[in-house]
Amino acid sequence: MSTDPRAQRSRAAVVQGAAELLLADGPGGVTVDAVVQRTGVARSTIYRHFPTSTDVLRAAVDAVLPEVAPGGRALAGDSPRDVLVRRVTATAEQLSTGAWVRALPALLELVAREPALEAHRTEIVARHRTDLVEHLRAAADAGLLPVGADLGVAADRLVGPLFYRRLVTGEPLTPELCEQLVDSVLTPGDPR
Amino acid sequence: MSTDPRAQRSRAAVVQGAAELLLADGPGGVTVDAVVQRTGVARSTIYRHFPTSTDVLRAAVDAVLPEVAPGGRALAGDSPRDVLVRRVTATAEQLSTGAWVRALPALLELVAREPALEAHRTEIVARHRTDLVEHLRAAADAGLLPVGADLGVAADRLVGPLFYRRLVTGEPLTPELCEQLVDSVLTPGDPR
DNA sequence: CCAGTACGAAACAGTACTGTAGCGAAACGG
DNA sequence: CCGTTTCGCTACAGTACTGTTTCGTACTGG
Structure with a gap:
């Protein structure tokens, strides 16, 4: 279930794309549509991995912050x-x-x-x-x-x-x- | 024209309300509807004084920054x-x-x-x-x-x-x- | 090989905000 | 006092985003 490489791939793509958007356009730029357009991951797939768009943003922050x-x-x-x-x-x-x-x-x-x-x-x-x-x-x-x-x-x-x-x-x-x-x-x- | 007290009053109310919203909710909170609801100044009046909502925000920033x-x-x-x-x-x-x-x-x-x-x-x-x-x-x-x-x-x-x-x-x-x-x-x- | 699963595409209602337009009422100022 | 200006109100089209749903397709793992 969680070992399915498809799920891992698309989740990682979403997080990475959201992190890039966060760095480029700020928190306001991390919208579901923007992530869809940037990563090619479908809208429904994103909502299957994250309950809400805020969680996507949070995951992006998590991915970005450690570099501090x-x-x-x-x-x-x-x-x-x-x-x-x-x-x-x-x-x-x-x-x-x-x-x-x-x-x-x-x-x-x-x-x-x-x-x-x-x-x-x-x-x-x-x-x-x-x-x-x-x-x-x-x-x-x-x-x-x-x-x-x-x-x-x-x-x-x-x-x-x-x-x-x-x-x-x-x-x-x-x-x-x-x-x-x-x-x-x-x-x-x-x-x- | 610009000496009409009505115009001065409503413009000042808009700027002050926008500044309060800016301090309370940040730049994202300074929307035309929010200013309307807070100040009682009508939507059409705001757009008569400011070409765009960004100009309202700019005026609010101008009103707030000197206090720094x-x-x-x-x-x-x-x-x-x-x-x-x-x-x-x-x-x-x-x-x-x-x-x-x-x-x-x-x-x-x-x-x-x-x-x-x-x-x-x-x-x-x-x-x-x-x-x-x-x-x-x-x-x-x-x-x-x-x-x-x-x-x-x-x-x-x-x-x-x-x-x-x-x-x-x-x-x-x-x-x-x-x-x-x-x-x-x-x-x-x-x-x- | 084949059942199960994740996927992409697309359409949907709902919300929030922008900017425009028309109207009657109220306030201003000469 | 009366013409002019500004006002508040309401409705409108247009945009952007959220979150849900459906459906057919492609991939995964036993």
């Missing part, structure tokens, strides 16, 4: 500062990607309006955050942060300005900015 | 640090206001999708920014910032984490956080 967490692997010989710089720069590059420039505001608007997606948001943010906080803890252990520093706030100070620039002001995210941000969090008073 | 710039007046006797703390705290409080919690993501999504609104965005951001940069310059003149500091980046470091928390993580914006942010930008190395 970069999870860059840290090389062994790197200094904690280098790890942070690479991590923050990776986030900046990801935020500058064409797809995310359009999708991020749409996703935020969607999450703000749909309480059902709140759980997804916190999960993704947590994954994104614990990764970053882990790097910060390593830096703190190396004495690069003040003793009582709140690592959560430090994380906000690292990536907050990046999201702010991308979402609000529209200014570019340069590698120099990323280094500046890391150095502004590390070693307060001795920027070296 | 807080423009808190600085009291004479305050230290530059106090001015910045009050300014950042005011921004945090505004971001925590119920209306803006719902409206901000919607507005960002709208601006991201409608290139026609890009000019508005840059204008509002500029007003918001020059105000903040002005305060930062005063602090720099008082020797509270390193000599070569980029005031634009300093502004990003001040309010970026606030927007990030509000938009992405959903964490609360406490007065303590605001003070921490100001102190993290001022006097690097001498947090006092």
Whole structure:
């Protein structure tokens, strides 16, 4: 029943097409008709797999959201500062990607309006955050942060300005900015 | 013709009603029928004042956006640090206001999708920014910032984490956080 | 090979929104 | 006070989307 390759194929096609539409046109662009036209999957087939069009959108969000967490692997010989710089720069590059420039505001608007997606948001943010906080803890252990520093706030100070620039002001995210941000969090008073 | 109080009244009612709908339900909630039902202004009257429903939405955005710039007046006797703390705290409080919690993501999504609104965005951001940069310059003149500091980046470091928390993580914006942010930008190395 | 199943195509009612048009009533202003 | 303007009301065609249903076809797995 669920092992039928036809069912798996068409379901996957629907989710992928819906995800593409989500990235291209935002949540409002994920309509059943649009998915039909894009994927060639029939209308009745979509409604056989998903109770409602909202569930299609939810599946698309599920398919898209995991990409938010970069999870860059840290090389062994790197200094904690280098790890942070690479991590923050990776986030900046990801935020500058064409797809995310359009999708991020749409996703935020969607999450703000749909309480059902709140759980997804916190999960993704947590994954994104614990990764970053882990790097910060390593830096703190190396004495690069003040003793009582709140690592959560430090994380906000690292990536907050990046999201702010991308979402609000529209200014570019340069590698120099990323280094500046890391150095502004590390070693307060001795920027070296 | 345009001095007729009837025309002015109904136009103002439409704009105000549309702005309320924009804050309450987002851009998608600003439909002609919704404005009719909310304001009592007739359908034909709305179309007599605005060529298309998009123009109604644009007028609503115009009516709502100026509120973004807080423009808190600085009291004479305050230290530059106090001015910045009050300014950042005011921004945090505004971001925590119920209306803006719902409206901000919607507005960002709208601006991201409608290139026609890009000019508005840059204008509002500029007003918001020059105000903040002005305060930062005063602090720099008082020797509270390193000599070569980029005031634009300093502004990003001040309010970026606030927007990030509000938009992405959903964490609360406490007065303590605001003070921490100001102190993290001022006097690097001498947090006092 | 063949019964069971998923499929594509197409038509359907229902809802919501846009933009237009015509009409009589009420308000404005000289 | 009376002509002009604006108003509210209602009806209308057109579009877009949702969710349901039917039917014949093609694929899958035992």
